[in-house]
Amino acid sequence: MAELLKGAPVAKALTQKVAERSSALVEKGVTPKLAILRVGEREDDLSYERGATKRAEKAGVAIEKIVLPADCTQDQLMDAIKHINSDSSIHGCLMFRPLPKTLDEAAACAALDPAKDVDGITEGSLYGVFANRPVGFPPCTAEAVVALLEHYGYELRGADVTVVGRSLVIGKPVSMMLQAKNATVTMCHTKTRDLAAHCKAADIVVAAAGHAKTVGADALREGQVVIDVGINWDAEAGKLVGDVDFDAAEPIVSAITPVPGGVGSVTTAILCKHVVDAAERTLA
Known part of the structure; x- marks a missing residue:
């Protein structure tokens, strides 16, 4: 069985650190x-x-x-x-x-x-992400992916990562952020030829295509870490599901995020972190 990479412990740890920094700012x-x-x-x-x-x-x-x-x-x-x-x-x-x-x-x-765009919606923030410079802030969900991987101790330096999805909200910015951590990133999408082969070759798969069950058992192998960013409503099952076929993936891979309860639960902690970052910048 795969290890479940739950977001709650990550969000709690981040929130504690942010609260300490907030207190220091209030004192100033x-x-x-x-x-x-x-x-x-x-x-x-x-x-x-x-x-x-x-x-x-x-x-x-x-x-x-x-x-x-x-x-x-x-x-x-x-x-x-x-x-x-x-x-x-x-x-x-x-x-x-x-x-x-x-x-x-x-x-x-x-x-x-x-400077006040704490969720990466301006061109200035996106420039900051792509240039790896402290201009604005990256989208919270994209940073949440990186924070979750680092919290659970996965080495990004030199890791082969396949990102499925090319939106400016998640796919493109998270690819840039992972490269800034010295990962080797392959960007794919729903029109990629032989998507399964690209996913299977990776150490880490980040699924952010916006379509339920885009990544199935044929795209996965033992030892992989899977980060599922997708949030989709499965009317037949009557529940939220990710972009990965969780039931098929969980017996194969070494670790996977649940949906819900994975990346999504980290995003508000990242949002608060960005606000504190922005407040600290005003004192610099």
């Missing part, structure tokens, strides 16, 4: 603060907001919620972003996406100050 007169910018009442946004709020409380990060109606105008949204950019007490912003189709999401992302 700075309270790390996250602005949560939400448009409308989407249930998935509300669920993540609840989790982020609970995590922030444990991490010593203050929360300011800015909630706009689903039918708000572009001007109202841009005014909210201007407020976040100009308020020196706010160190980071989490803007829920996708925004309603009536709004220009690209313009909203571009308007946010990269």
Whole structure:
């Protein structure tokens, strides 16, 4: 049986470290603060907001919620972003996406100050990831993958990693972050010819394709570590599943993240870490 790489211990350890850094900042007169910018009442946004709020409380990060109606105008949204950019007490912003189709999401992302972009939605943050420079912050889920692997003691230097997925949210940034740790990364996607062979050759497989059971038993071998970033609803089974066929993979590989309870549970801890990072940068 494979070792289950649960996210809860990783999130707990990260939160404790962030809380200590938050306390040190408070002693210097700075309270790390996250602005949560939400448009409308989407249930998935509300669920993540609840989790982020609970995590922030444990991490010593203050929360300011800015909630706009689903039918708000572009001007109202841009005014909210201007407020976040100009308020020196706010160190980071989490803007829920996708925004309603009536709004220009690209313009909203571009308007946010990269220094306060704690979830990697601006071009400035993405430049920082690709150039391996401290500009903005990487997407929280991408960093959560790296944090989870490091927490469980897996050596990334020299490791062969196959990343399945090429989005700017996970696939591309996590590939860059793994290369910055001196891993050798192969990027694949659902159109890759002989995807199974690329996965089977890797020491570590990161599945982030956004499609249930993209990675099956034919793509895996003994000794591998599998990080499943996918979150998909399986109507037939009536439950959330990942991008990996867990039941087929678990007897084969040496370690695998569960879904839910794996990478996703680490993301809010990374979010709080980014807010504290941003607060510390203001004192540098």
